[in-house]
Amino acid sequence: MASLFWNPTITSGRDEVYVAAMPLRAAKGPAQLAMSAAYSLNLWDLQHFMVILKSSSPPPQSQVLVFDFQPQDPEDIFVAFAVLSGRSVPGAVLARKLKTLPRSKCWFVGYSKADAADIASAFNKNWDTSLRVGLHDCRDYTNGLVQQLTGEKNVLKRLRSTGN
16 A cells, blocks of 8 residues: 655645656666657657646645655666566655646646545555556556546546647
């Protein structure tokens, strides 16, 4: 079961829900350069996805929180080989604060049905942290958490089909 490294709090209300993409993390050197290039070329299948919550509360309580699921050690070359061979690796659910929303590859998907932090916390407590690319990875995590927050199923399929 997943555990958060940090326990966020957002006041209840209509918290905004976003999905963002970033380059996959890899070992320094050629692997990291390849992941950055894939991201720059907008190769959808070679991007890391995460959920971002923007609090509806007024400043200074206003927060931007990011939640994602990735390998425990995404820069370990042995983890990369395991992932590429289709094996399961230990994963981690991460939660952290951001100062602002990302300026690119960040899409507004809707509003939370209830307190976003409570929903995310409950979802994360039940998330299986055994990561297997293509079967149980950041895409599944993002789709699942967005569904819990907004009710929308398969948000990444919609975003991909609209050319984002």
